[in-house]
Structure formats: structure tokens, C-alpha cells
Amino acid sequence: MPSAVMVFAAGRGTRMAPLTDKRPKPLIEVSGKPLLDHALALAEAAEIPRKVVNIHHLGDQIAAHLADRPGIRISDERTALLETGGGLRKALPLLGEGPVFTLNSDAVWTDHSALRQLSAAWRPQDMAALLLLLPRARAHGYTGPGNFALGPEGRLSRGGPWVYSGAQIIDPAGLSDIKQKAFSLNLLWDKYAVEGRLYGAVYSGHWADVGTPMGIETAEILLKTNT
Incomplete structure (x- = not known):
């Protein structure tokens, strides 16, 4: 089991505007708790010892929110947003060697078992x-x-009906072959798919996308009826 998790919290939150004009999306509340805390609860339930959160838009607020949380380190992208691939590569010195969990912070889950x-x-x-x-x-x-x-053995290919939840385990070794500074992890997925090493597992619960203001109500209804 990987011993580190990268929580992506550096997006601009443009789809969540105007709520993100003065507050970063990871601090938008769903059922009385910031989205970032919903994500970190998954990491805590899986007893992952090293947790890294990246920041960009209104990053000072996220850093202040996490200031009294032991064991969480900040990967600072306030001067340049690096997207998921570049952000993961920048955070590797904080994450340590080997495969890591990564987790988007703009979703909620009906239980805390996703990373387990x-x-x-x-x-x-x-x-x-x-x-x-x-x-x-x-x-x-x-x-x-x-x-x-x-696929029947769990291998993934593009263009099917299955929805990516924003949670994964990934070996970051392939990042060294990508020359761009800012890039999506989609580039690394495509490389691993060609190699036959991109796989999927199916989460047993329910999940809600909280990328827009409308998603907040959807997520709150889901949590109220399924937890």
C-alpha cells in the first residue's frame, strides 16, 4: 500500500464561480464541512501517513486552514499553476519514493473506504x-x-461508460519522460495504457461531483440519503 497521498487543491475553481471569487473551491462547504476536509477524511480512514496538498488560487486561505493539522504538507503553486501532472511532479520530494495515492478535492463519497x-x-x-x-x-x-x-482483467481504454472518480494509485516514475512543465495526468495515463499497465477498480458506494454550485445541493442530498 502506498504511504503517501497527493490531494489536488490548486485549481482555479472557475466552474464554481461566483462562489470562488473570494474563497478557494476546496474550502467550499458541503454539509457543513469544506470539500478539502471531505477528501482528507478518506486519507485519514486509510491511515496514510504522508499527506500533501497543493495550492494556487487563494492558496493563503488553504494554508491557513491546514496550519494546525499535523502531518499535512503544502506544495505551493501560487506563482505558477502546474495542472495535475506537473503538480504531482513538483510534490514528489514531499511525497517520497514509489507509487502514491492521488485524490481530487471537488467530490464527496458516501463512505470513507475509497482509498482502502x-x-x-x-x-x-x-x-x-x-x-x-x-x-x-x-x-x-x-x-x-x-x-x-x-476490460475483463481490469485494464482500461478510453471512451467507455465508466466514470473516473478522482481517486487513484499511480507510479510517478513515468513523469520523468514528460517534457512539459504544466500538464495533465492524462498524458501519463495514455503512456501507461499503451504499455498495458493502466487499470481500473470499481468503487462500491456512491459519489457526487462538486465542480459547480449546483453540485453542492446534489452532494448534500446524496450524503443525507446514503450515509
Whole structure:
């Protein structure tokens, strides 16, 4: 099981405007708790010892929110937003060696088992990345067609009905082959897919996307009826 988690909290939150004009999206509250704390609860439930949170838009507020939380380190992107791939690469000195969990901070889950489920399915001898997925029926507030097709042995390919939840285990070794400074982890997924090392596991609960103001109500209804 990886011993570190990267929580992505550096986005600009443009889809959440105007709520993010004066508050970063990870501090928007759902059911009385900031989105960032919902994400960190998953890491705490999985007993992951090293936690790293990156910051950019209104990052001072996130840093202040975490100031009295022992064991959480900040990867500062306030001068240059690096996207998920560049952000993970910048944070590697804080995360340590080997595969890591990564977790988006703009979603909620109906229980705290997501990272434990990933850990149980992780096979480092076969996998370079393991993405936690949901069927669209359990991906509340998601409006797209899906992200991946899930093969019979768990291998992933693009363009199927399964929805990526924003939680994964990934080996960051392949980041060294990517020359861009700011880039999405999609580039690394594509590389691992070609190698046959991109896999998926299915989360057993429900999940809600909280990328827009409308998503807040959707998430609160989900938590009220499923927890």
C-alpha cells in the first residue's frame, strides 16, 4: 500500500464561480464541512501517513486552514499553476519514493473506504496506475458520457461508460519522460495504457461531483440519503 497521498487543491475553481471569487473551491462547504476536509477524511480512514496538498488560487486561505493539522504538507503553486501532472511532479520530494495515492478535492463519497478499496485492488507487479471508477448511475451530478472502458482483467481504454472518480494509485516514475512543465495526468495515463499497465477498480458506494454550485445541493442530498 502506498504511504503517501497527493490531494489536488490548486485549481482555479472557475466552474464554481461566483462562489470562488473570494474563497478557494476546496474550502467550499458541503454539509457543513469544506470539500478539502471531505477528501482528507478518506486519507485519514486509510491511515496514510504522508499527506500533501497543493495550492494556487487563494492558496493563503488553504494554508491557513491546514496550519494546525499535523502531518499535512503544502506544495505551493501560487506563482505558477502546474495542472495535475506537473503538480504531482513538483510534490514528489514531499511525497517520497514509489507509487502514491492521488485524490481530487471537488467530490464527496458516501463512505470513507475509497482509498482502502484501491489499496486492496493494487497489484504493483502489473499496474502502473489504478483508477477508481463508478457506473454513471452512481456518479451523481456527472453529466458526461463516461471516461473509460473496463476490460475483463481490469485494464482500461478510453471512451467507455465508466466514470473516473478522482481517486487513484499511480507510479510517478513515468513523469520523468514528460517534457512539459504544466500538464495533465492524462498524458501519463495514455503512456501507461499503451504499455498495458493502466487499470481500473470499481468503487462500491456512491459519489457526487462538486465542480459547480449546483453540485453542492446534489452532494448534500446524496450524503443525507446514503450515509
